[in-house]
């Protein structure tokens with residue numbers, strides 16, 4: 001098919017979609033929690049009871065979002081708007097507003113349906129509406145090779161099975177690293193540094209198709225420190241996650257009884273030095289396996305320390321990979337979300353804004 005024909009077909013699909021469904025309005029991102037309401041608080045409160053997810057409820061690769069859905073901070077069916085997800089992680093776990101938006105809009109650009117403004121926290125689902133034209137994936141957070149990637153702490157690499165499903169064997173390693181390296185058997189910064197280093201070493205030896213490049217390296221390293229920040233009871237707030245609390249979040253996907261969120265919103269300024277600390281202890285270079293134990297360095301992929309280039313990689317390579325030439329309402333929706341995403345990186349990192357489509 002000629003390129004112009006592809007564009008016309010895509011345009012027609014979007015127009016038909018819009019004629020049938022309309023385009024969902026895109027609300028502005030949620031504001032920070034108001035002063036005075038952003039402190040220590042019981043997360044497992046009567047308004048947020050744990051309910052075991054039903055067979056049609058979607059859950060995926062993120063233990064935090066799964067837990068927040070099981071406790072009703074997120075829609076229990078596992079499909080939500082970005083502003084709902086930002087609010088849920090602020091309310092339930094006291095993520096700082098800019099950091100919450102950074103995670104959510106990043107995921108949203110790779111995994112959602114921009115026309116309906118909906119994303120699955122699990123696998124692909126018709127609940128996010130009719131897909132925009134391919135190569136858009138609208139795969140949900142479980143879509144491998146987008147936000148989800150190899151070397152997870154509690155999931156297997158995609159080569160070995162479902163990379164979004166909790167894996168007890170993997171998680172047993174998490175617990176044994178806490179026992180071996182952490183203060184009093186907790187998952188602390190030392191256990192984190194060792195486990196985060198061991199995971200790619202293990203995958204290099206066993207997974208012939210390992211991919212450990214941008215943007216996955218950033219999420220892998222950030223997610224490694226999240227548990228000792230956001231899963232530790234805010235009354236202690238000592239960056240030492242007990243194995244019981246860890247098991248509640250990871251294995252049972254349930255806010256522990258009497259759990260209080262951190263006493264103040266936690267954002268880039270706390271997460272990034274911790275990421276830096278574990279990276280400095282055991283540096284690595286991004287790469288991919290060409291067969292088992294054949295790790296080929298990828299000098300063109302941004303390094304973990306190069307935040308602005310990782311931002312540029314997402315915006316100029318990953319997003320246009322799914323939306324090469326968006327038109328009309330689809331382009332407007334993407335541009336709006338790209339703007340929200342950029343807003344979260346500009347003050348913190350002073351990155352130059354990247355425009356995959358027209359300047360807007």
Ligand code: HEM
Pocket residue numbers: 061062063064065085089093095100103104107141142147148149150151152153154155219223224226227230231
């Ligand atoms: C705010 C929006 C968030 C989004 C969109 C998100 C998304 C994701 C995704 C896609 C993964 C899978 C990565 C992989 O292992 O391949 C993941 C993993 C993870 N997330 Fe989240 N997440 C969010 C917030 C949080 C928060 C607040 C926490 C707090 C603890 C958290 C903790 C984790 C952890 C620990 C993992 C790693 C699981 C593992 O390696 O086994 N996430 N997240």
